[in-house]
Amino acid sequence: MKPARIALLTSGGDAPGMNAAIRAVVRTAAFHGIPVSGVMDGFDGLVKAHFIELGPRDVRNIIQRGGTMLRSARSEAFRTVEGRARAAANLKQAGIDALICIGGGGTQSGAHQLVTEQGVRLIGIASTIDNDLGGSDRTIGFDTACNTALEAIDRLRDTASSYGRIFFVEVMGRDTGFIAMHTGIAAGAEYVMVPERREHVDGLVRVLENRSKGKGSSIVVVAEGDQEGGAFKLAEVVKARCPQFDIRVSVLGHLQRGGNPTVTDRVMASRLGAAAVDGLIRGEDHRVVGIVNGKVCFTPHAEAIAAKKTIEPDLFRLLPMLAI
Numbered sequence: 161m162k163p164a165r166i167a168l169l170t171s172g173g174d175a176p177g178m179n180a181a182i183r184a185v186v187r188t189a190a191f192h193g194i195p196v197s198g199v200m201d202g203f204d205g206l207v208k209a210h211f212i213e214l215g216p217r218d219v220r221n222i223i224q225r226g227g228t229m230l231r232s233a234r235s236e237a238f239r240t241v242e243g244r245a246r247a248a249a250n251l252k253q254a255g256i257d258a259l260i261c262i263g264g265g266g267t268q269s270g271a272h273q274l275v276t277e278q279g280v281r282l283i284g285i286a287s288t289i290d291n292d293l294g295g296s297d298r299t300i301g302f303d304t305a306c307n308t309a310l311e312a313i314d315r316l317r318d319t320a321s322s323y324g325r326i327f328f329v330e331v332m333g334r335d336t337g338f339i340a341m342h343t344g345i346a347a348g349a350e351y352v353m354v355p356e357r358r359e360h361v362d363g364l365v366r367v368l369e370n371r372s373k374g375k376g377s378s379i380v381v382v383a384e385g386d387q388e389g390g391a392f393k394l395a396e397v398v399k400a401r402c403p404q405f406d407i408r409v410s411v412l413g414h415l416q417r418g419g420n421p422t423v424t425d426r427v428m429a430s431r432l433g434a435a436a437v438d439g440l441i442r443g444e445d446h447r448v449v450g451i452v453n454g455k456v457c458f459t460p461h462a463e464a465i466a467a468k469k470t471i472e473p474d475l476f477r478l479l480p481m482l483a484i
């Protein structure tokens with residue numbers, strides 16, 4: 161079962177900790193005497209056979225870096241059957257008999273197609289700042305993104321309380337509100353808007369009105385995919401109803417994707433990178449590797465992609481209670 165050669169790619173939105181996972185894959189493979197080809201630019205590099213040799217020294221000094229040394233890209237060619245067939249043929253020609261794909265939902269869907277359609281042997285590693293992939297309680301990058309957003313919100317709180325202002329802070333999360341809810345709880349936000357739940361603006365206005373009576377400042381954390389259309393729109397609606405409010409908006413954007421990974425992300429990435437290689441040697445295939453209840457766990461791709469991960473329900477109760 162030991163692969164003759166492993167290829168490794170990162171795809172989709174980069175996430176802090178991807179480099180730590182790359183390092184762990186390369187060094188674990190080297191430990192077992194398996195050569196590794198890095199694929200540049202995600203699936204696009206697979207279609208174009210853009211491979212580089214990766215030895216233990218090629219991944220030195222990257223565990224602490226955000227982004228991905230293998231880069232990421234969109235690939236129109238990979239969306240076609242012909243493109244995917246070329247990708248599989250390129251792997252074969254390079255003597256590669258197993259592929260490791262580091263990324264989130266989109267990446268693992270592409271990986272799933274490579275297995276079912278082209279018969280590629282493959283393991284996925286759960287990595288996206290959005291934490292919206294099944295098969296892992298947390299995905300690589302989520303913790304760092306939350307901490308980055310939190311630091312920014314803490315700073316905004318300083319200036320908000322100096323003026324008695326209300327800040328609408330938009331964080332990433334196109335389809336899910338994990339970052340919004342977790343940073344909201346951690347920052348002591350007064351309100352959080354997430355895509356998963358339609359919150360009534362009435363409720364938000366009520367909270368802000370009550371709070372403006374005795375509180376120095378208010379923070380509303382808004383996930384970019386919230387159903388009202390983002391922080392600017394929401395702030396406009398609230399301002400129209402409550403012109404007396406002194407409101408400012410801050411969109412944190414891509415700064416949440418970069419930066420040095422936290423301890424949590426580095427350790428998780430190291431565990432998952434090593435587990436992916438160990439798993440391939442044991443004969444695991446067509447699985448996403450993640451951490452569930454503290455343990456490394458292999459989940460079938462179809463299951464991991466289809467899983468609808470939900471924000472911990474108690475957080476929805478906690479937030480208004482703690483912001484009273």
Ligand code: F6P
Pocket residue numbers: 172173174288289290332333334335384417
């Ligand atoms: O990585 C996921 C994500 O952060 C989403 O929350 C966000 O909508 C998206 O990436 C933006 O990515 P890009 O600008 O690369 O398309």
